[in-house]
Amino acid sequence: MPKIRTKMIHFFSYNENTAQRYSRNHEHKGGGVNMKKWNKMAMGVTALSLMTALAACGSNSSPASNTASNTNSTKESAAPQSTTDKPVEISFANWISVEDGTKEAYNQLIAEFEKANPSIKVKSIGIPFAQFKDQVLVSSAGGNPPDVTMSNQNFTPAFVGANVAAPAQDLLNAEIINDIVDASKAGVTFDGKVMAMPWAPHPSALFWNKNLYTKAGLDPEKPPTTWDEMIQNAKKIAALGKDENGTPIYGIGETGASDSYTGNMLLRISYSFGGKFVDDQGNIVYDQGTALKESLLYMKDLIDNKVSPQGAAMADLRPMFATGALGMLVDGDFGRTNFRNMSGKGAEFDKEWGVTTVPVSKTGKSETFFTEHQLIVTAGSEKQEAAAKFVEYLVSKEAMGIYHKLNGVMSARKSISELPEMNEDDYSRIFNTQMKTASPLPSKNPKFDNAMKNSTDMIVMVTEGGKSPDEAIATVMPKIKELYKK
Structure with missing residues (x-):
């Protein structure tokens, strides 16, 4: 495996309300078993505020234009331009890098992207899922948004409503936008604009x-x-x-x-x-x-x-x-x-x-x-061209092949979801069958x-x-x- 050059920052936002929610969520109140025994989490109280943590994430970044570049007329393989020899560093807020089941896929995806795009480096902001939406909203409101953020059907409406999301259709290749599965595309369309890129639908x-x-x-x-x-x-x-x-x-x-x-x-x-x-x-x-x-x-x-x-x-x-x-x-x-x-x-x-x-x-x-992992290029990013390039890679045939092989996930792109390698066994076929009757969340x-x-x-x-x-x-x-x- 290529050497991974991704820097990771994991943190909790901890306060009294968080502690109360955690206690309610994990304390079993009868029924024959104490749920704490099934899922123990060591809650550390960070000495740095969320703003400081995210500001630190961007402190070593190369300067880049804050003008959004429309890449619809370019090919997926076109690399973003850099005015210096120093690689552009983009931050990626996500939860898959901090979950045991998806860490390996995350590491391989980043390694392969950086290998193919040496002019871009990815800095991971790993946030536990339970705190994810609030922390992205707080950091963005504080002027320190990630360049790219994961999302899902529960979070995207809040990100769109808070002006965190830049229109995906203005930044990504039109061929990719037109390739989104219809139900997924409808779920990320707000006021006629595709605001997020569906990544991996997860039918239950x-x-x-x-x-x-x-x-x-x-x-x-x-x-x-x-x-x-x-x-x-x-x-x-x-x-x-x-x-x-x-x-x-x-x-x-x-x-x-x-x-x-x-x-x-x-x-x-x-x-x-x-x-x-x-x-x-x-x-x-x-x-x-x-x-x-x-x-x-x-x-x-x-x-x-x-x-x-x-x-x-x-x-x-x-x-x-x-x-x-x-x-x-x-x-x-x-x-x-x-x-x-x-x-x-x-x-x-x-x-x-x-x-x-x-x-x-x-x-x-x-x-x-079906819930769905989605990807957003943030409106506050100063490196939207590089961020869009990263998003296009994550939804590409090559990246989805890695993610599917390691985690069995489906693709939200029509051309990829129909490939033989995405339907290679009964497991994959069951979930592709389930996707036909699964409803998007009304979110x-x-x-x-x-x-x-x-x-x-x-x-x-x-x-x-x-x-x-x-x-x-x-x-x-x-x-x-x-x-x-x-």
Whole structure:
């Protein structure tokens, strides 16, 4: 592997609110297992402010023009011009460099980019996902934006609303913009402009543990095809009680932590019951019909009967699945790499699990959503030409080949997603099939991420607070609707 010349800065933004959120997200309140044992994080309090950290990131950067260059008329391989022999240094805010499952892919991508583009060096700003949106917004407002930032469908509306994002369509090759998968392109288009570059869509599918299926008397090669069958299988697995080491076994993992991802997953469940969050005019209709109520009853049933652990974050559920304590889990296409690493068994662990499309429910089809890694060239960057070059590389055939090989991710570009090497096995084919029925998150409103966080209060009220679904909905939904009015 070429020598990697990427400098990395990892930091936490720590305050009392962060500590309280972390405690709520990770402290299990009953249900047979303490969730802290599944996911321990050492929270260090940095002595430097976020502004100082990010200012330091740019202190060694070469001066560059702050004029955005439209590269639509240039080829992807054209290198940005430099007025000095010193390489241009661009900063890249991301979370994949600080996550164990994606570190290797990140390192290879940066090494290959710098090898092919010696006039550009990439400085990584590695930020844990839970703090990512707030830290990018704060640093950008303080005049120290990264040159390129990762994003997703929850974050991009906030970045666009805060003028952090420069229009991608003005900076990237038109051939690339026109190659974006339609559903992904719609998700990054604001007021008629493509503001972010979709990188890797992550449709969620159902993983199942074959060993636990066998122990529960189920056919290990026959995953559930309907919602009711999935619940029945989950209860049979949970009935196993504990493993030989006394570790509780759960049938399926549904998130219950107070974070926006849990809100996304509750919305995903409501899709299976025929629900939706907003109508075509952007009005909130989440509380109309019975879908949200049925979703909360589903969560209450699972947690009350210890079929799913209470108060779990996705960071808790993944290692549980990888260590044989969880029978089923709805997760994204990066699951294979995560489970291989967390199990300690590598590719051998593939023999112990399978993946299939999410079982059908009321709508008669496999309902799920796709989250998506996206890339933004920031409006405040003084090196937009080099930043655009970096983004074009990350979504190229070569880069996606690396990312797919190491993490199984899909591509948001039509021409790349159809390549044989992106559909080389059953795993890839399942996720490409799931992508056909997956819905983009309805996240155009900048307050969507906050709305998803608030919606998790309904789960807590129903599963821990003794409230009925109707009471929880009546309490929380007016707050979400008011949030959207602001």
